[in-house]
Amino acid sequence: MSPTIINTRFVEPVHLLYGLVAYVLYLIVHRLILWPRFLSPLRKVPGPPLGNIFLGQSPTIIRNETGIPQREWVKKYGPVVRIVGPVGIERMIFMKPEALHKILVKDWLDYPRPTFLRNILGLVTGYGLLTVTGNDHKQMRKAMNPAFSIPNLMAQTPMYFEPIDSLVEIIKGEINNSTDGKVIHVYDWMSKVTLDIICKTAFGYEADSLHNPHNELAEAYELLLSLQSGSNLARLILLISLPGGPRFLASDWAYHHRHWLEKIPLLPAVSKLVDAMYRIRRISRQMLEEKLKDSNLILNDSDAKKDIMSILVRARKAELDGGKGGYAMSDQAMMDQVLTFLGAGHETTASGLTWTLWHLSNKPEWQKRLREELAPVFAENPRPDYRTLKDLQWLDCVVMESLRIMPPVPLTVRVAAKTDYIDGVLVPKGTLFYIPIRVVNTWKELWGEDAEEFNPGRWLNLPKDYHPTFSMLSFIAGPHACIGKTMSIIEMKAVLAALIVNFDFEPAFDGQVAKPAAAITIKPTDGMPLRVRMASTTR
Numbered sequence: 085m086s087p088t089i090i091n092t093r094f095v096e097p098v099h100l101l102y103g104l105v106a107y108v109l110y111l112i113v114h115r116l117i118l119w120p121r122f123l124s125p126l127r128k129v130p131g132p133p134l135g136n137i138f139l140g141q142s143p144t145i146i147r148n149e150t151g152i153p154q155r156e157w158v159k160k161y162g163p164v165v166r167i168v169g170p171v172g173i174e175r176m177i178f179m180k181p182e183a184l185h186k187i188l189v190k191d192w193l194d195y196p197r198p199t200f201l202r203n204i205l206g207l208v209t210g211y212g213l214l215t216v217t218g219n220d221h222k223q224m225r226k227a228m229n230p231a232f233s234i235p236n237l238m239a240q241t242p243m244y245f246e247p248i249d250s251l252v253e254i255i256k257g258e259i260n261n262s263t264d265g266k267v268i269h270v271y272d273w274m275s276k277v278t279l280d281i282i283c284k285t286a287f288g289y290e291a292d293s294l295h296n297p298h299n300e301l302a303e304a305y306e307l308l309l310s311l312q313s314g315s316n317l318a319r320l321i322l323l324i325s326l327p328g329g330p331r332f333l334a335s336d337w338a339y340h341h342r343h344w345l346e347k348i349p350l351l352p353a354v355s356k357l358v359d360a361m362y363r364i365r366r367i368s369r370q371m372l373e374e375k376l377k378d379s380n381l382i383l384n385d386s387d388a389k390k391d392i393m394s395i396l397v398r399a400r401k402a403e404l405d406g407g408k409g410g411y412a413m414s415d416q417a418m419m420d421q422v423l424t425f426l427g428a429g430h431e432t433t434a435s436g437l438t439w440t441l442w443h444l445s446n447k448p449e450w451q452k453r454l455r456e457e458l459a460p461v462f463a464e465n466p467r468p469d470y471r472t473l474k475d476l477q478w479l480d481c482v483v484m485e486s487l488r489i490m491p492p493v494p495l496t497v498r499v500a501a502k503t504d505y506i507d508g509v510l511v512p513k514g515t516l517f518y519i520p521i522r523v524v525n526t527w528k529e530l531w532g533e534d535a536e537e538f539n540p541g542r543w544l545n546l547p548k549d550y551h552p553t554f555s556m557l558s559f560i561a562g563p564h565a566c567i568g569k570t571m572s573i574i575e576m577k578a579v580l581a582a583l584i585v586n587f588d589f590e591p592a593f594d595g596q597v598a599k600p601a602a603a604i605t606i607k608p609t610d611g612m613p614l615r616v617r618m619a620s621t622t623r
């Protein structure tokens with residue numbers, strides 16, 4: 085037998101195939117069994133059982149209210165928890181301020197948002213601040229910060245009151261002097277009023293969805309929001325993880341052929357998403373074009389328009405004229421930013437307001453106390469300014485407490501771009517982190533035994549270990565902290581104050597329980613029906 089014959093038999097295609105199959109099987113066994121059970125340096129970190137061999141603990145996470153399984157695990161296993169998700173991917177929870185400081189502030193560049201999250205955010209909110217990282221993010225954030233400065237927010241606050249006054253009149257009309265009041269779906273109205281406010285402050289555009297439910301932008305956002313559910317999110321993550329997935333979903337081709345997607349089982353929701361995003365982008369483009377033609381924009385004094393897009397257009401013009409070598413945004417970048425503000429700033433604020441009204445409905449004593457604080461202020465000026473709203477003590481306590489126990493974004497995610505120690509644990513590159521916003525906000529170890537209860541008074545007597553940055557994470561911290569934090573708090577205060585001064589809120593029926601949805605933001609699945617009457621002071 086010659087050696088040549090042996091060599092030829094060795095490389096027969098069928099052997100190559102066997103080798104390939106064996107390698108793929110090894111990879112699968114490694115991923116699903118060997119790594120999570122025997123090899124990972126995290127395998128001894130406390131945490132729930134590994135769960136389903138393919139999906140890990142994902143079924144529990146998807147089925148439950150966002151942040152609740154994580155909270156139960158922290159109660160059971162302590163401040164450092166390891167959870168195994170689909171295909172053996174590990175996720176870590178770190179609760180202590182030092183660990184959160186490292187991930188979110190000190191080494192933030194080593195712990196970016198994972199690609200799948202950036203792709204989802206990009207698709208539904210535009211490729212702006214929420215999707216960039218590193219130096220691009222630093223530059224973009226620097227260019228955006230002035231639009232959120234206190235002087236600009238002070239100038240924008242009066243813009244909130246036109247939609248707010250419309251809302252008050254609409255609810256009065258619904259109640260129609262009935263002493264029994266009327267049950268209304270509070271979330272729907274909060275969504276409309278915040279959309280009208282953000283359109284005005286972001287674009288200077290009158291959406292008036294409060295009076296015009298068929299406004300195209302309002303309808304597109306309604307469609308987008310109706311798709312928010314844990315299972316739709318899981319489908320979307322799967323789709324955008326495919327090569328070219330995000331680009332395909334954002335393409336004109338996908339929009340024009342979206343009816344095909346409807347025919348594929350499990351994908352009709354994706355077809356609606358493509359439809360909504362296409363329409364939102366088209367309307368935004370039109371608005372930017374109008375803005376670029378608007379001669380008022382060039383004014384640089386008190387007459388100049390104060391909406392965010394006008395501020396950006398002026399800043400770009402100044403940058404180009406002055407040639408300071410700064411960051412001059414392209415039209416597309418500007419549009420993406422404003423879309424980001426619309427996406428990130430509309431439903432978050434609407435959820436925050438809805439949950440605040442829910443808590444106040446169940447705590448009439450707090451509602452009364454708040455009304456007593458607000459009534460004299462509104463009697464003097466029914467459109468209080470930024471400073472007045474900011475300085476109202478009970479209003480501040482109520483808003484902060486609501487954002488603490490029901491943070492509109494209950495958790496977010498980061499990924500380790502390098503292997504490093506965190507809180508004494510060696511965390512390998514590629515590990516995912518839950519930034520456990522809701523868990524931190526209601527951690528009994530810090531906030532005390534009543535941590536999960538609504539008690540606005542606690543803000544006047546904070547726990548001794550309260551950390552101003554890491555005890556309440558509703559807007560997270562560090563370079564990626566919410567740019568709209570001050571704006572959304574003042575907006576919530578303005579809407580809430582006008583509603584409480586005019587109306588009494590109570591549960592729609594005895595034994596009503598809240599129904600929060602499991603998705604990116606925590607909105608009620610039933611639209612939050614509440615009974616609304618004219619407030620005793622206005623009756």
Ligand code: HEM
Nearest residue numbers: 213425428429432433436492493496559564566567568572
């Ligand atoms: C109650 C209302 C709001 C809440 C609870 C909230 C919460 C958050 C959270 C938790 C993040 C961090 C997300 C992450 O890094 O994964 C974030 C980021 C962001 N938010 Fe908000 N937000 C609110 C309102 C707003 C408003 C009104 C705007 C704009 C008009 C806005 C614009 C943004 C932007 C642009 C980012 C990305 C910041 C960056 O990475 O530099 N948000 N927000």
